[in-house]
Amino acid sequence: MTAPRRAILTAMLQSGMPLDAVTLLQAAREHHAATSIGTVYRLLREFGQHGLVHVQTEAHGRCRWWLREPPRLAPAPAPGNVRIMLRQVRSFLRELERLGFTEAQMAQHASPGKPATPASNDPVIGLLHEITERFGYRLA
Known part of the structure; x- marks a missing residue:
């Protein structure tokens, strides 16, 4: 933003009321x-x-301008909110199921005769298997 534009914006912010162009320039x-x-x-x-x-148009064609109030936004969820993270993980797993990478299991935990997670040398894959099983899914 150039110095003149910054000066105009500063004048608008300080005024707090509608100004015509000449008054704003001054x-x-x-x-x-x-x-x-x-x-x-x-x-x-x-x-x-x-x-x-x-913009407010007056008689004789003169206009007055003033800044709009910024919209009130809902506060962003706090990072690390567990409930939000759980919803995101569940949504992610449903999307993976839709794409055919996971399948929903009837029971929440692995059946007794079967290992909980397939043997894998990759710790990331092992962790993914554990997470999906806790949410009632199995990686395909």
Whole structure:
């Protein structure tokens, strides 16, 4: 962001009320003297295209602009939330089943006559077998 654009944005943030382009230019010049009216209009047009400003048209065709409030977003889940991780793993296993890489088992644990996980020299594969079995799946 250029210095003039930063000055315009700063003026808008500090004002907190609708400003016309000339008033906005004057306020922006307090932060960066070389700000031009063309830059004000270009930035306002760009902000408008992205839905970042409200525009209020007055009599005689004069417009006033002010920044929109940022949307209120739901807080992101805390990293490491066990319930969320469990849902993600279950969803992943269902997707693997749909693709044919796993199959759902009726019992939660391996049957008594069968080894819990196939012998494997790769510890990652062994871990994947253990995880899938705990969720009632078997790697295909």
